[in-house]
Amino acid sequence: MVEIYKNIYLVEIPLKGNPLKSLNCFIIKSNEQNLIVDTGFNTKESKDLLMGALKKLNIDLNKTLLFLTHLHSDHTGLASFLEENKVKVYISKIDGKLLNSSLDKDGVYWAGVVKGAVLQGLEKDNLNLEEHPGYKYRPSKKLKYISAEEGDSFNIGEYNFKVINLQGHTPGLMGLYEENHKILFCGDHILGEITPNITYWGEGYGDSLGKYMESLDKVYNMDVLHLFSSHRLLVKNHRERIAEIKKHHEKRLHEASNVLLKYGSSTVRTVTKNLHWDIRSKDWNDFPNSQKWFAAGEAQAHLERLRELGEVKSELINGIIYYRLI
Numbered sequence: 001m002v003e004i005y006k007n008i009y010l011v012e013i014p015l016k017g018n019p020l021k022s023l024n025c026f027i028i029k030s031n032e033q034n035l036i037v038d039t040g041f042n043t044k045e046s047k048d049l050l051m052g053a054l055k056k057l058n059i060d061l062n063k064t065l066l067f068l069t070h071l072h073s074d075h076t077g078l079a080s081f082l083e084e085n086k087v088k089v090y091i092s093k094i095d096g097k098l099l100n101s102s103l104d105k106d107g108v109y110w111a112g113v114v115k116g117a118v119l120q121g122l123e124k125d126n127l128n129l130e131e132h133p134g135y136k137y138r139p140s141k142k143l144k145y146i147s148a149e150e151g152d153s154f155n156i157g158e159y160n161f162k163v164i165n166l167q168g169h170t171p172g173l174m175g176l177y178e179e180n181h182k183i184l185f186c187g188d189h190i191l192g193e194i195t196p197n198i199t200y201w202g203e204g205y206g207d208s209l210g211k212y213m214e215s216l217d218k219v220y221n222m223d224v225l226h227l228f229s230s231h232r233l234l235v236k237n238h239r240e241r242i243a244e245i246k247k248h249h250e251k252r253l254h255e256a257s258n259v260l261l262k263y264g265s266s267t268v269r270t271v272t273k274n275l276h277w278d279i280r281s282k283d284w285n286d287f288p289n290s291q292k293w294f295a296a297g298e299a300q301a302h303l304e305r306l307r308e309l310g311e312v313k314s315e316l317i318n319g320i321i322y323y324r325l326i
């Protein structure tokens with residue numbers, strides 16, 4: 001545990017078997033009230049680590065709030081455990097609802113994931129829900145949570161953190177901004193060495209990449225001196241990093257459009273197979289099944305962006321979506 005700013009502590013919680021390696025959990029301490037930002041997976045190891053850090057800092061859980069930047073299990077794993085220990089939990093309404101609905105293995109959330117895979121043309125890959133990491137590590141207990149909305153604020157000692165909407169990586173990702181100290185806790189919105197995964201969330205959620213790009217512009221225009229991201233190193237220059245991430249997606253959009261140019265009307269599966277991936281696989285058959293869900297989601301987010309930009313059309317043929325250039 002390191003004090004990265006006055007009364008703000010960083011605890012690195014390992015994420016076993018995950019390429020993200022670890023989660024940056026932040027603890028902000030004051031005499032009246034404390035705040036934890038994100039938790040790590042629901043494992044004994046993370047629980048011991050987090051509880052050890054809280055104990056070392058003499059944190060009274062009765063006077064502590066937990067802010068969850070978004071629904072992913074590496075951020076929310078220990079939320080129900082902390083809630084049972086009198087910690088008040090905050091998450092956006094939309095991510096909170098998605099998170100709670102993902103508990104039920106026969107519920108609408110997973111039915112939507114399976115339906116989405118059929119529309120993407122992934123049926124022939126014989127994907128099994130049990131191999132989906134989000135399914136495998138889904139939380140075990142519903143959260144009561146309090147909905148956090150843009151503009152809400154948390155007063156922790158000398159800090160006044162304002163909730164800001166940074167949707168894109170998930171439909172309800174929220175950050176915390178401290179105007180006087182120019183601190184931004186941004187969750188997975190901007191990461192140092194990794195490009196945050198942007199996926200297609202289904203019909204009701206629209207153009208997630210477009211929304212993500214808007215949220216990048218929002219942070220670009222903000223005065224940020226200390227960007228506290230959820231994984232790996234802390235980003236030094238937020239504008240430089242945002243420019244790099246935007247360039248990556250522009251390149252990716254171009255790549256997706258070139259696949260459509262080459263193959264004509266294509267399923268998400270065909271486009272995904274023909275994009276370049278930073279993964280050690282010979283070809284699509286060799287691609288780990290757990291990663292096929294994510295790759296297809298990312299490819300579709302780019303296709304939906306192209307559709308929103310008026311460059312691509314989609315149509316449903318025999319229960320599968322086909323995209324083609326206009």
Ligand SMILES: [Zn+2]
Pocket residue numbers: 070072169188
């Ligand atoms: Zn995430």
